[in-house]
Amino acid sequence: MYYTKELVQKAIEAKSKALPTYSNFHVGAAIITEQDKIYQGANIESSSYSLTICAERTAVFTAIVEGERKFKSIAVAGDTDDYLPPCGACRQVLSDLCGRELDVILVNKNGENKTLKLKDLLPYSFGEDFLKK
Numbered sequence: 636m637y638y639t640k641e642l643v644q645k646a647i648e649a650k651s652k653a654l655p656t657y658s659n660f661h662v663g664a665a666i667i668t669e670q671d672k673i674y675q676g677a678n679i680e681s682s683s684y685s686l687t688i689c690a691e692r693t694a695v696f697t698a699i700v701e702g703e704r705k706f707k708s709i710a711v712a713g714d715t716d717d718y719l720p721p722c723g724a725c726r727q728v729l730s731d732l733c734g735r736e737l738d739v740i741l742v743n744k745n746g747e748n749k750t751l752k753l754k755d756l757l758p759y760s761f762g763e764d765f766l767k768k
């Protein structure tokens with residue numbers, strides 16, 4: 636995808652915006668809309684640890700409140716040897732808000748990356764269809 640390099644760069648840049656007070660584990664994310672607008676996110680932690688929010692959800696929620704509804708891809712960057720995968724909670728939220736065709740770009744500490752479809756990261760998932768009577 637022509638925008639992958641820029642999206643990866645924005646996710647790496649977003650790591651510096653994190654507030655990982657307790658874990659010191661910096662994560663950055665960048666999501667791109669169908670109109671090629673990019674929104675960044677980073678993890679923000681709470682002293683009540685479970686209230687922490689991940690970088691991916693910060694990015695998509697920021698885009699949503701700006702009125703965005705259609706997304707092509709999200710990049711997630713960490714200072715990790717391996718490509719950083721989104722947690723289970725973020726996979727569910729991305730599935731609900733971005734759809735199962737979303738491309739998820741996993742980025743390691745060297746900026747190397749690989750792309751997976753959300754449907755492959757979260758197979759056989761729950762979703763709004765199950766809520767319909």
Ligand code: THU
Pocket residue numbers: 655658660662677678679680687688689690691711720721722725
């Ligand atoms: N974290 C993310 O922001 N995204 C992920 O995909 C994995 C985990 C954050 C949450 C917490 O602030 C820290 O990393 C350690 O779990």
